[in-house]
Amino acid sequence: AQSVAQPEDQVNVAEGNPLTVKCTYSVSGNPYLFWYVQYPNRGLQFLLKYITGDNLVKGSYGFEAEFNKSQTSFHLKKPSALVSDSALYFCAVRDVSYSGAGSYQLTFGKGTKLSVIP
Template identity: 90%
Template sequence: AQSVAQPEDQVNVAEGNPLTVKCTYSVSGNPYLFWYVQYPNRGLQFLLKYITGDNLVKGSYGFEAEFNKSQTSFHLKKPSALVSDSALYFCAVRDDGVTGGGNKLTFGTGTQLKVEL
């Protein structure tokens, strides 16, 4: 069964500093990896995804993520955090549908990012 681990319930960072939100995954076939952000009382917003190719993926609002196959990780990063980045971030994985892994999007438990002045 596929799974996603977000080891940090909360990440605190000062505005202007770089941020990293960690994610590791387990999947039977080739992974498709996604990051979503959720603001209070709102649905999830898509940030970026990894399908194949370049391990560094750039997404919305200055976010990027680095795919590391050997470490089965897909950490979210931003060079300079903003207070407005404070939100709940979800990592998700879906297998390629070929290897019988269920072909559904599996989410982590989320990491609350708090950016302070």
């Protein structure tokens, strides 16, 4: 079974400071990892994904994430936070077997509320 943990319910950061939103995962095969952002009364928006290759992936709005296989983590980062980054962030995983088979469903964490303080 696949699972995702986002250990922080809320992260507060001052505008202009770097931000990190943590995510760890558990899969039996290969992980395909995704970050989504949710603004109030809006749907989930795709930010970035890790499938294979370079462990550091870059996505929308200046966000990036680092895949760490030994620590089973996929933390979301941004060098300089903006007030407009304040939102709910979800990490998600898809478990893909070594043969390429697997479920197409995404398993999400509970979400982390990011508040950027002016």
